[in-house]
Amino acid sequence: MKNKLKAIYWLQFICLLIVFHFATAQNVPQQNTATLPQLHDTAAINTMMQKGYSIREQNTDSSILLYTHTLNSSKLAGYNYGIGNSYLGLARAHSILNKDQEAIAYSYQALTYCTDTSNTNKELRFNIYHCMAQVYYYLGKFDSCAWYRYQALHIVELNPDLSIQVQMRAYGSILQFWMNVHNDIQHDRYIQSLWEHLNAIEKKAMAIGDSTLLVSIYFQKEAYYENIRLRDSSRYYCQLTCEMGRRLHVTPSIVIASLMNTAISLLQDKQPDKALEYVNEGLKEMPLQNKANNRYYVFAHFVLGEVYLQQKKYQAAVNALVPALKTAAAVHMIAYTDYAHKTLAQTYDALKDYKNAGEHWRLHAEILDSMQKDKKMELVYNVEMRYRIADKEREIAQKELSITRNKSRLRTQQFWIGGILCGTLLVLLVSLLLYRNSKHKHKLQTEKIRNLKQELQISSLQAMIAGEEKERSRIARELHDGLGGTLATIRTRLSYVFRKLTTSGESGHDLTEILQLLEEASVELRKTAHNLMPEILLREGLAKASLLFCERVRKGHMLEINTEIWGEVRRLPKDFELTAYRIIQELIHNTLKHARATQALVQIVFHESLLCITVEDNGTGITENNRQGEGMGLRTIEDRVKSLNGQMDIASSPGKGTSIYIELNIITTRQNILE
Structure with missing residues (x-):
């Protein structure tokens, strides 16, 4: 069972190293570099490199052609980043074709062009280390693989401002390594810290809506939950990875690996029929180019062999496993072969072919012996991790002591700053109160002066009006008592004359008219007097x-x-x-x-x-x-x-x-x- 679990982890680790990021798959026809368009600027070069990256699994030969063209164009343009990235693309493509020595050579050439300290070049160096770790893993040089993997992690630790995609690949790669060599990851503090990093990156990816990054994170979670025997959770994330990967058109390896993981998980629960469905589905996803030598194709037949074994279709199991083991030997594929030899040995035992069974049990044991270096690596890296953790703890303790001292100094500074601020605020407050008081007094004085002016104006108006009214009263009295009395006397005398003339028989027509005018004058005089001083x-x-x-x-x-x-x-x-x-x-x-x-x-x-x-x-x-x-x-x-x-x-x-x-x-x- 442990070998089956290791097969899962190796498969996921290889897929993680192959898939540096995901892009939409495109089919590019084969063509000579002479027929490719001329690249006159860095933007065109970068676009063609991205195109080569996106087709590297479906059409590896065309990918090599495109990277060769971008390499030549970058050299003509003096574009160092383009040269380094083109060499990296060639290394990845040759690794897919199982040409490991060429891949290493191209990777070393790519490193020579990471000359500056920009984040772009740091990410390029990071990707080169990842590629080299992948190639050394295929060659069985696990110490070199681990060294480059930790070099990549070191870049991320020194540069926390790198993209979360790079951070995920760094922590995910280390997590995959430890799941391959550690038996109890659930209670290992270092591995749990890696798991926490992965969960934190997942939250960030969800916040920014990066679905492609989430696919990669869910792929990591498949292996983690399978390792701690939570198979329902593992299958859930396998299904989620496949669904999202197909929808986003990510590179086929991520979907194929998830389908194989689901099949192996079902085999652990003795469900070969359902496992066969996932194996066949994975085989349909295989790219056609170089299919027979594709590592996933070989591994799928290893899994297929166990499916047939559990179904008791022993000859079908032999037919699946024997050609797959020959292909693995031809492409120097050591990983997973112990699992295949064990399955084949069990199959021959069931067929009572004990000679072949014994041979494959022997090969299984030899591979396990050759892989004991993994155990040694586990001890080495456990010591390394304890040292790293202890070193980190010392560093943390020193930082905590420094923080405590700084806090003490800050408290003292804050005390003095607070005292100075309080004093300044008190002075400002007193000044503000004095200013407001002075301004209020000035405002009151201004208001008082304005009121006094208004009162004086009103008093002046009242005095003027009172004087007018007194004058009106005086004129009214004089008119009423003086002129009015005189007019009344004149009217009385004229009335006497009028009666006397009338009695003597003389005409008084003119006198009558005079009396009428006097009457009207008296009425107007009374009106004027009343208007001047109305008695009513x-x-x-x-x-x-x-x-x-x-x-x-x-x-x-x-x-x-x-x-x-x-x-x-x-x-x-x-x-x-x-x-x-x-x-x-x-x-x-x-x-x-x-x-x-x-x-x-x-x-x-x-x-x-x-x-x-x-x-x-x-x-x-x-x-x-x-x-x-x-x-x-x-x-x-x-x-x-x-x-x-x-x-x-x-x-x-x-x-x-x-x-x-x-x-x-x-x-x-x-x-x-x-x-």
Whole structure:
């Protein structure tokens, strides 16, 4: 059973070394280099090298032709990377053809062109080491194989910024090696660290959606789970690898190896019929070129031999195994042959052909003896790994000590930095508070000065208006008491003369006309006196005085005025009512003089703390020039509104009438009046 497991691991290891990355398979016809297109730049060279890489398994001869052409073109262009990569491609192709010495020679030539330290050249050197490890493995030089494998890993360890594809190949290759030489990988700390690396790379591949890389990772997981006897998991990853590999058109070897792994796993559970299905499916996937000498083709017949053995088709097993062993010997294929000789020996035992059975048991034992170097390698590499681990642990301990010291220094630095920052922040905070306090004081002073100016302006307006009202009262009294009394005396005397003339029979027509003019003058005089100082305002308040004023205007002019009083009508301070009354008078007079309106609305609304006045008309409206000028008395009205801490809004457009809305703050006005 152990030999069967080793066969699985060897198969997967060879496939891992062959498949450096996956690309879509293309069939390129055979052709001479003379007929190939000229390559004039590095981009064209790289494209053709990639083409050669993608067909290396299906059409190896054409791949060699393409790499020879890119090699010559790179030499002409002085393109060192192209030269090195072309030599590597030739090495890979000759390895597929079992021409191992040529493959080694091309690999050494490729190494001479890895001259700079760029990541591209580091990856090239990494791939060359992998190729050389593969070739030495086929030659049975396991010490050289291991050395180049660890050289490749060393490149990845020194350059963690290399691509995750390269990292996967490095850790996967080492994991495959240890699964071939170690009996208990599940409890080996180093192998488990490799497994953790592989799982971490899987998460990154899933995050970036790299399905091709996932195929390679799942291929590694097949062998791991088979090694620890979790065959259901192993078969699951075999199936997943095949499905994704076919969908992505990866190189055939990855799919063939997974099918063979599934077949061997089924043979472990004594299910030869199902195993035969997978072997036949794998044979169908084999590339046609060089098929008979293909390592996977040979190994598939080794597996086929065991299938027939378990089915008790002994002659079929012999027919499958004997030619396959001859081919393995011809191509110097040592791996897996111990497994084939053992199967053939068991087959001859079943046929009671003990002579041939003994011969193959002997060959099986000789190969096992020759492979005891693997056991020696296992001991060597176990010691090496313990040394590497111990060295790593010492390095980690030194780093931890250095980290501890650095942390101590950092804590001290952080303490001082924190203290300095706190002090700086405290100074900044105090400065900010002082600045804000100073700015606030300045703002308060500015506001106080502005308020004082406003109060002075309002006081000046109030004093001016009060003076006007006093002057109006004085003129009204003089007109009423002086001129009014004189006119009344004249009217009385003229009335006496009129009666006397009438009694004596004389005509008083002219005198009657004079008396009528005096009567009209007396009425106008009373109106003027009342307008200057309306007594009804003093007795009844703003609402009734406004109603009476509007009614008089309506009777004396061709203007239909509607007056509306809303809210709780109450008496307001005398000066407040007088100013509000004057505002209404001015607005109505403006309407009469300038608006040419036929309808007007006066609305007075009493609120708790506001008195709102609205005057609307359907006249000609106010133009922008009139609004900015003083001819319509708007400046006087604005001054009166401002004296009461009020606001005025005018909505008007030519030909569409005017609406003036005024808000007067009763409480504020009352306080100003009291002050």
